[in-house]
Amino acid sequence: MGRSRAPKTFTEKAATAVTSLPPAEEEINPGAVEGTDLRVLEYPHPLLRAPNEEVAAFDDSLRTLSAEMFSIMYASRGVGLAAPQLGINKRLMVFNPEGKKKAGSEVLLCNPQIVEMSGAKEVEEEGCLSFPGMSADVERSGWIEVEFQNGRGKTVRKKYVGWEARIFQHEYDHLDGVLYVDRLDEAERARVQPDLDQLVEAHGPGGAL
Numbered sequence: 001m002g003r004s005r006a007p008k009t010f011t012e013k014a015a016t017a018v019t020s021l022p023p024a025e026e027e028i029n030p031g032a033v034e035g036t037d038l039r040v041l042e043y044p045h046p047l048l049r050a051p052n053e054e055v056a057a058f059d060d061s062l063r064t065l066s067a068e069m070f071s072i073m074y075a076s077r078g079v080g081l082a083a084p085q086l087g088i089n090k091r092l093m094v095f096n097p098e099g100k101k102k103a104g105s106e107v108l109l110c111n112p113q114i115v116e117m118s119g120a121k122e123v124e125e126e127g128c129l130s131f132p133g134m135s136a137d138v139e140r141s142g143w144i145e146v147e148f149q150n151g152r153g154k155t156v157r158k159k160y161v162g163w164e165a166r167i168f169q170h171e172y173d174h175l176d177g178v179l180y181v182d183r184l185d186e187a188e189r190a191r192v193q194p195d196l197d198q199l200v201e202a203h204g205p206g207g208a209l
Ligand SMILES: [Zn+2]
Pocket: 001, 002, 127, 128, 129, 130, 170, 171, 174
């Protein structure tokens, strides 16, 4: 998911619209990142829509891959990244709500499952590393309880609230081939459609790195 924009109250949001605060630091596609050959796939790459397999081996290659995912996520100024965004169609995601190495906590989730989620929804702005330079308001559950396997294959149950719950839901969608632009209301979708058309034009319907 894109760069952390601290969740805003309605009032703060309205205020930023009428003042000249500097824009939030936006996510970027860093291209080549040292220590890995993997790149972030941009919309409309077909692997973003492909089915994703369960993680079966909790071995050194998983540790290497997750370290590369964190490197790419930080280089992209992101707060979350799902394996299919790198063309690896596995049910694996990483996130760090602080978006900075050594700040906050790094989370690696394999084969996550939703146990329960709040009926109450919140609308906040999201970006996505596969859609550079754009963001849109998305409705998500305010909290979510999940079960997943950690990097050693141990099953963990955890409840995420607010910003972390939002990041989880965004990345979880990637594991089902769902992208955040699929979840926009009609007005938001219409607003970002020119950006989507531009990405399709830049990469072709088959997508690109
Ligand atoms: Zn995303």
